[in-house]
Amino acid sequence: MELNDNDTLLVERYLANELSESERKNFQARLQTDAELAAYVAAHRAVDAALTREHRKKRFAAYDKEIKRQNVLTVTIRYAAAAAVVLAAGIAAYWQWNKQEQPQLAQTKKPAQELLQIPQQTIQSRENTGMGFAGVDSAQQLIPLWLTAAPADAPAATYLFRDTLQVFVPIADDTQLKDSAFQQSLGLFLTYDRTQNDTYFLTFRGKKYALKRYTPKPEALE
Amino acid sequence: MKILSLGNPFADEHALVRAIQRHDPKAEAYLYKKYKNKVVRYLMQKGTTEIQAEDLYQETMIVAMEKISDANFQLEAKMSTYLMGIATKKWYKLVRKENPTVPIVADGGNDEDGDAPTGILEKFLGAAENDSEWQEEQLQVLRLGLSKIGEQCRQLLDAWYERKWGTSDELAVQFGKSSGEALKKAVHKCREKLREIVIPAWNKKLQY
Numbered sequence: 036m037e038l039n040d041n042d043t044l045l046v047e048r049y050l051a052n053e054l055s056e057s058e059r060k061n062f063q064a065r066l067q068t069d070a071e072l073a074a075y076v077a078a079h080r081a082v083d084a085a086l087t088r089e090h091r092k093k094r095f096a097a098y099d100k101e102i103k104r105q106n107v108l109t110v111t112i113r114y115a116a117a118a119a120v121v122l123a124a125g126i127a128a129y130w131q132w133n134k135q136e137q138p139q140l141a142q143t144k145k146p147a148q149e150l151l152q153i154p155q156q157t158i159q160s161r162e163n164t165g166m167g168f169a170g171v172d173s174a175q176q177l178i179p180l181w182l183t184a185a186p187a188d189a190p191a192a193t194y195l196f197r198d199t200l201q202v203f204v205p206i207a208d209d210t211q212l213k214d215s216a217f218q219q220s221l222g223l224f225l226t227y228d229r230t231q232n233d234t235y236f237l238t239f240r241g242k243k244y245a246l247k248r249y250t251p252k253p254e255a256l257e
Numbered sequence: 258m259k260i261l262s263l264g265n266p267f268a269d270e271h272a273l274v275r276a277i278q279r280h281d282p283k284a285e286a287y288l289y290k291k292y293k294n295k296v297v298r299y300l301m302q303k304g305t306t307e308i309q310a311e312d313l314y315q316e317t318m319i320v321a322m323e324k325i326s327d328a329n330f331q332l333e334a335k336m337s338t339y340l341m342g343i344a345t346k347k348w349y350k351l352v353r354k355e356n357p358t359v360p361i362v363a364d365g366g367n368d369e370d371g372d373a374p375t376g377i378l379e380k381f382l383g384a385a386e387n388d389s390e391w392q393e394e395q396l397q398v399l400r401l402g403l404s405k406i407g408e409q410c411r412q413l414l415d416a417w418y419e420r421k422w423g424t425s426d427e428l429a430v431q432f433g434k435s436s437g438e439a440l441k442k443a444v445h446k447c448r449e450k451l452r453e454i455v456i457p458a459w460n461k462k463l464q465y
Binding site: 047051082088093101 | 278279280285286289290293294311315318319322323326327328392395396399400414415418419438441442444445448449451452455456459
């Protein structure tokens with residue numbers, strides 16, 4: 036069957052659902068009366084449907100690939116999010132644990148800030164009552180923050196203050212300073228050299244700092 | 258029936274249907290992707306393997322898209338219910354194929370929506386819709402036909418059926434046609450060539 040150009044376009048627009056409501060009704064009425072045209076259109080529609088189906092299948096396969104990619108991405112993101120949560124929880128737990136490990140400066144029942152304000156002249160004092168030591172050194176930038184507190188298993192009332200670089204170890208006598216377990220508990224090493232003006236040295240990261248004795252004011256320590 | 262999910266470009270399911278009828282390519286992709294996991298899960302709960310469920314989903318969507326694309330289609334339930342209904346019929350056919358003793362039930366075994374096929378169109382479409390094996394045979398004939406209509410026609414039909422949802426004027430430029438209408442006429446001629454090859458072959462296969 037040979038169609039003229041107008042009918043060809045009409046069939047194409049009909050197949051593509053492009054006809055208006057009235058055009059479609061008119062065309063369908065025409066198909067009712069023209070069996071040859073109806074068979075022709077039906078055949079085209081069948082081929083059109085098969086071609087559409089064939090291409091749909093190809094597109095569906097492409098959608099499936101996209102869905103799989105998205106699913107993989109979703110799973111990856113979920114795992115990454117879960118890992119991030121675990122990591123954050125780990126960091127929070129470590130931070131909390133680390134915080135608990137730090138000795139309570141409040142042991143002295145004095146705010147930390149106040150403890151840091153040990154008078155300079157006291158630090159410089161040469162009096163040795165066997166109560167403690169304060170270190171003042173030029174290595175201020177080298178002693179890290181974590182040294183501001185002694186480990187939990189260090190003897191009670193052992194404090195390291197980074198800001199003033201004072202090492203204060205209130206002990207009954209000097210011998211405890213020489214105890215290696217005690218030194219290790221501080222994370223640093225103290226050595227005593229009587230030949231050098233009875234000076235204690237603090238060794239940290241391979242560097243040696245001289246410590247000056249001082250007598251803390253009892254009221255500052257309670 | 259408001260579609261609530263994020264990134265949904267359609268106001269509701271009726272808008273989605275209208276977009277599919279307008280051949281909006283985003284609508285087809287959206288519909289396919291939105292319901293895939295849900296329908297596949299549903300089919301797997303019925304005892305299919307994942308591969309079977311995915312095949313059934315494709316068949317479901319082929320039928321659904323053909324029906325929804327019809328200008329007269331009216332969505333009378335939720336889209337998910339509608340798709341599950343088709344999927345259930347497809348699943349039941351699979352079960353019956355594997356075990357013919359399974360009884361035919363009212364809403365599962367018979368997936369025709371209307372009367373038995375009578376005209377040539379119904380004969381082809383109906384058979385294709387209800388019998389995936391025949392559908393595949395039909396497509397094999399079509400592929401063979403496509404290989405016989407010449408490279409230019411094949412390329413034109415490929416482009417038309419892949420991009421017919423875009424503007425025909427744009428496609429016309431690519432194929433050196435003066436206008437969208439000229440392109441449609443060329444498509445018609447190519448499909449006519451294909452029709453002359455495949456319709457007799459389909460008829461022959463249907464007779465066996």
